[in-house]
Amino acid sequence: MAMLGKEVRMSRLVNPKSGRMMAITVDHAISRGIGPMTGLQPIQDTIDKIVAGRPDAMTMTKGIAEHCMWKNAGKTSILLKCSSYAPIHPTYDIAFGSVDEAIRMGADAVSVGAMTFGDFQAQQFAEIGKFSEECMAKGMPLIGHVYPKGEGVPKDKQTDWEYIAYCTRSATELGIDIIKTTYTGDQEGMAKVVRCTPSRVVIQGGDNCKTLDDYLNMTKDAMDCGVGGVTMGRFVWDYHDITALVVALRYIIHEGYSVKEAKELLAQLENDKNYDQF
Numbered sequence: 001m002a003m004l005g006k007e008v009r010m011s012r013l014v015n016p017k018s019g020r021m022m023a024i025t026v027d028h029a030i031s032r033g034i035g036p037m038t039g040l041q042p043i044q045d046t047i048d049k050i051v052a053g054r055p056d057a058m059t060m061t062k063g064i065a066e067h068c069m070w071k072n073a074g075k076t077s078i079l080l081k082c083s084s085y086a087p088i089h090p091t092y093d094i095a096f097g098s099v100d101e102a103i104r105m106g107a108d109a110v111s112v113g114a115m116t117f118g119d120f121q122a123q124q125f126a127e128i129g130k131f132s133e134e135c136m137a138k139g140m141p142l143i144g145h146v147y148p149k150g151e152g153v154p155k156d157k158q159t160d161w162e163y164i165a166y167c168t169r170s171a172t173e174l175g176i177d178i179i180k181t182t183y184t185g186d187q188e189g190m191a192k193v194v195r196c197t198p199s200r201v202v203i204q205g206g207d208n209c210k211t212l213d214d215y216l217n218m219t220k221d222a223m224d225c226g227v228g229g230v231t232m233g234r235f236v237w238d239y240h241d242i243t244a245l246v247v248a249l250r251y252i253i254h255e256g257y258s259v260k261e262a263k264e265l266l267a268q269l270e271n272d273k274n275y276d277q278f
């Protein structure tokens with residue numbers, strides 16, 4: 001019976017046409033500080049603009065969900081972020097939410113994080129092991145935000161495929177259903193990551209893309225080499241027309257749009273604001 005619940009929830013997260021998940025995340029303030037996250041300062045307004053672009057799901061903590069999702073109830077799936085690192089401990093995700101809270105809130109997944117190759121990998125993996133046991137028993141998909149950003153990884157190696165593949169593979173071994181990690185920057189490396197990982201791999205937006213073109217190209221390239229979707233944040237809600245960009249990305253991810261087509265759609269939406277047509 002519990003497994004049916006997981007299947008039902010997963011079916012809401014993964015688009016039946018593309019077989020991919022498009023999620024937008026707004027969980028950054030607690031981990032990175034509120035000052036630099038200007039797009040999240042007006043949190044209700046930002047969430048409303050994201051929802052208007054109709055992503056499959058949104059990642060957020062319980063308190064933000066309780067404050068901001070009443071008016072958006074049922075319009076997008078909630079992925080309840082149940083752990084976070086903090087500006088003062090950037091390599092250690094601590095749990096503060098629970099599977100039962102996610103069930104009570106109508107969430108379609110629980111989401112937890114870990115930084116690998118660091119001083120606190122063991123503690124974070126032990127915590128995730130407990131979440132995965134409970135999620136399995138209660139029919140709740142488990143998402144992991146897993147990055148090779150521990151103390152043991154030099155900054156210039158954080159997108160090497162072996163490090164990324166270790167994140168995705170070990171996350172699968174811990175019982176995670178959907179693993180969000182960094183794009184390697186090349187299709188060959190990312191395809192190797194996907195090949196090592198029986199679970200679904202999705203990419204974050206990250207901070208390697210400086211321009212819109214880079215961002216759309218990265219998204220397209222990732223979809224074309226077997227990545228199973230996205231969970232994107234900063235670039236999207238820092239964009240001057242959040243809803244238009246959510247729609248344009250959705251057309252790359254679910255409708256197979258080229259970057260050129262997506263840019264044309266984006267320009268049209270920025271001009272006429274007729275988001276509901278798409």
Ligand SMILES: O=C(CO)COP(=O)(O)O
Binds near residue numbers: 027233234
């Ligand atoms: O780091 C993240 C927070 O979960 C992921 O989102 P971005 O990298 O796209 O901001």
